Amino acid sequence: MVVDAATDPAQAENGRLPNRVREEGFFAPVRGSLAAIIVLSVLGAASSVVPLIAIVELARELVPALSGQPIHAGRVWAIVIVAVIALFVSFGTAFGAGAVGHFADAGLQLALRRRIIRHLQRLPLGWFDQRSSGTVRKLVENDVVALHQLVAHAIQDVLTAIAVPVLSLAYLFSVQWQLAVAALVPLAITAATYPLMMRGGAEKYRQYDEATAALSGATIEFVHGIAVVKRFGQVGRSHRRYQEETRRYVGFVDRWTRDTSTAFTIIELVTSPVVVLAWLLAAGAWLVNAGAVTPIDVLPGILLGLGLTGPLMKLGSSAQFLRNATKAQQSLAEFFALPTMPQPASPRHPAGHQVALDTVSFSYDGQHRVLREIAAACAPGTLTALVGPSGSGKSTLAKLIPRFYDVETGTVTIGGTDVRSIDPAELYHAVGFVFQDVQLLRASLADNIRLARPQATDTEVETAARAAQIHDRILRLPRGYDSVVGEDANLSGGEAQRVTIARALLADAPILVLDEATAFADPDSESAIQTALSTLAADRTVLVIAHRLHTITHADQILVLADGRIAERGTHADLVTAGGLFARMWTDYQANHARSLPEGVQR
Numbered sequence: 001m002v003v004d005a006a007t008d009p010a011q012a013e014n015g016r017l018p019n020r021v022r023e024e025g026f027f028a029p030v031r032g033s034l035a036a037i038i039v040l041s042v043l044g045a046a047s048s049v050v051p052l053i054a055i056v057e058l059a060r061e062l063v064p065a066l067s068g069q070p071i072h073a074g075r076v077w078a079i080v081i082v083a084v085i086a087l088f089v090s091f092g093t094a095f096g097a098g099a100v101g102h103f104a105d106a107g108l109q110l111a112l113r114r115r116i117i118r119h120l121q122r123l124p125l126g127w128f129d130q131r132s133s134g135t136v137r138k139l140v141e142n143d144v145v146a147l148h149q150l151v152a153h154a155i156q157d158v159l160t161a162i163a164v165p166v167l168s169l170a171y172l173f174s175v176q177w178q179l180a181v182a183a184l185v186p187l188a189i190t191a192a193t194y195p196l197m198m199r200g201g202a203e204k205y206r207q208y209d210e211a212t213a214a215l216s217g218a219t220i221e222f223v224h225g226i227a228v229v230k231r232f233g234q235v236g237r238s239h240r241r242y243q244e245e246t247r248r249y250v251g252f253v254d255r256w257t258r259d260t261s262t263a264f265t266i267i268e269l270v271t272s273p274v275v276v277l278a279w280l281l282a283a284g285a286w287l288v289n290a291g292a293v294t295p296i297d298v299l300p301g302i303l304l305g306l307g308l309t310g311p312l313m314k315l316g317s318s319a320q321f322l323r324n325a326t327k328a329q330q331s332l333a334e335f336f337a338l339p340t341m342p343q344p345a346s347p348r349h350p351a352g353h354q355v356a357l358d359t360v361s362f363s364y365d366g367q368h369r370v371l372r373e374i375a376a377a378c379a380p381g382t383l384t385a386l387v388g389p390s391g392s393g394k395s396t397l398a399k400l401i402p403r404f405y406d407v408e409t410g411t412v413t414i415g416g417t418d419v420r421s422i423d424p425a426e427l428y429h430a431v432g433f434v435f436q437d438v439q440l441l442r443a444s445l446a447d448n449i450r451l452a453r454p455q456a457t458d459t460e461v462e463t464a465a466r467a468a469q470i471h472d473r474i475l476r477l478p479r480g481y482d483s484v485v486g487e488d489a490n491l492s493g494g495e496a497q498r499v500t501i502a503r504a505l506l507a508d509a510p511i512l513v514l515d516e517a518t519a520f521a522d523p524d525s526e527s528a529i530q531t532a533l534s535t536l537a538a539d540r541t542v543l544v545i546a547h548r549l550h551t552i553t554h555a556d557q558i559l560v561l562a563d564g565r566i567a568e569r570g571t572h573a574d575l576v577t578a579g580g581l582f583a584r585m586w587t588d589y590q591a592n593h594a595r596s597l598p599e600g601v602q603r
């Protein structure tokens with residue numbers, strides 16, 4: 001991966017971000033809209049009850065007229081007008097709350113995404129090293145979208161679910177308490193049964209999340225790893241794991257459904273409109289028979305009682321949205337709490353491009369030291385090779401130079417200036433790096449190469465591509481330099497690596513850190529790239545993490561790492577003569593690569 005701060009917009013914003021923005025809660029950007037949603041929802045709930053009350057009051061006016069009593073036309077009209085206005089207010093506020101909610105949601109998503117991007121830009125590069133793009137995608141997409149239901153729907157649903165029953169019951173109790181009590185019965189049964197259904201719910205949801213994650217892991221392994229798995233004849237095992245996880249998931253959902261089915265059925269039954277209507281009619285008939293109420297008094301109980309349970313049922317789905325939104329909020333809060341890379345208060349400029357490490361120690365977890373007491377100097381115009389057994393700390397050491405991580409003790413300096421005191425934009429300009437995980441953007445090859453210098457001319461792009469031995473390959477693509485990576489430019493790992501080398505060449509960083517492991521993946525062009533790299537090294541400070549020892553026989557110095565320390569240092573000839581760790585590595589290397597070593601390799 002070649003990175004240059006010229007392409008890093010974070011730097012442009014550095015220092016401009018007010019602390020306030022960082023400290024504010026998630027919902028701060030839409031606080032006003034949330035207040036409007038609350039007011040509109042309550043108003044909407046209240047006005048949705050009014051037409052029902054109006055029908056009751058109309059009935060009270062009109063039914064006596066059937067037995068010849070006079071109609072109070074003024075009162076009837078007043079009721080009708082109030083009902084119509086309430087109806088419009090109810091529709092208007094529901095629409096308004098929905099619209100405000102969706103606009104607020106869009107605003108919140110935009111604000112959160114910007115905040116995520118700002119935070120991502122301030123995290124140490126090492127954070128990205130340890131995370132897949134899936135982690136970042138989850139934050140920017142899934143977690144932000146999970147808040148959608150909360151802002152755009154759940155607030156309105158929850159307030160309606162509470163306000164409508166409360167207002168309806170208040171009216172019912174004020175006009176006819178016996179039927180109000182009858183209307184409460186389905187609610188009371190639901191309230192008593194719901195906790196039974198949700199018993200151990202938190203644990204169940206945790207198990208559900210676990211089973212879902214295990215199943216999706218097994219599915220991804222099964223699908224993605226199919227080639228490797230087939231190659232090693234393990235299809236049966238991988239398939240078995242997938243089947244086991246599916247069985248586990250289905251078994252869990254089955255048990256959960258069975259455990260809750262009785263309570264769920266009771267709730268569904270007692271809240272269904274037919275059952276509620278039948279119950280209220282029966283209660284009404286019994287009260288009329290008993291002479292406790294007149295037939296017309298049964299009407300409000302039926303009309304308003306029927307509307308009590310509907311909104312309540314929405315609470316169930318809202319609870320699920322709230323759960324998801326809370327989880328997303330937690331994951332976003334944890335992300336925002338990640339410490340950002342400290343920025344120098346008053347940045348200093350490096351004087352030259354000598355790279356020096358002075359008694360550098362480092363650990364990833366604050367406990368196990370991966371690098372100990374490293375001291376080394378790499379002069380401009382020289383090539384330094386880092387070699388050593390796997391896990392000895394080569395990549396870690398290289399990553400300290402462009403500040404993927406900060407040292408625990410000691411200093412890393414460029415031109416005598418501590419890298420922590422250099423403005424990150426200047427640091428990334430000074431250090432180009434090509435690591436193992438090649439990152440090409442879904443853009444044309446020309447744009448990929450000029451990533452760090454967007455103003456570079458076509459000729460400059462071509463010159464860099466020639467030097468990185470990728471020009472001829474690009475010309476063979478259907479649209480040459482305009483071919484788009486991942487569409488009509490499908491490159492091999494080695495070819496993609498050479499595009500990133502071209503990018504590094506064009507970026508013209510005076511310090512270059514290369515991981516040789518894949519830089520020379522294509523044996524055909526290895527010597528050509530070697531030539532390109534030696535041209536590069538002419539006036540640059542080059543550090544190469546070397547795995548194929550014959551490629552660094554001409555290095556100006558070789559640092560041999562073992563267990564996080566520099567065990568030996570010197571030229572190839574010095575180290576072979578010294579007969580230590582490197583000499584043994586070289587002997588083994590020659591024995592293992594006897595046939596593939598190019599002619600004339602120093603032995």
Ligand SMILES: Nc1ncnc2c1ncn2[C@@H]1O[C@H](COP(=O)(O)OP(=O)(O)OP(=O)(O)O)[C@@H](O)[C@H]1O
Pocket residue numbers: 129130364365370388389390391392393394395396397
């Ligand atoms: N991101 C990380 N978090 C925690 N430990 C890590 C991380 N990266 C590397 N390590 C550990 O640090 C040690 C040094 O790893 P490093 O990758 O620097 O070695 P290396 O010499 O480059 O190995 P290789 O040649 O296999 O690439 C190893 O023990 C490794 O497990």
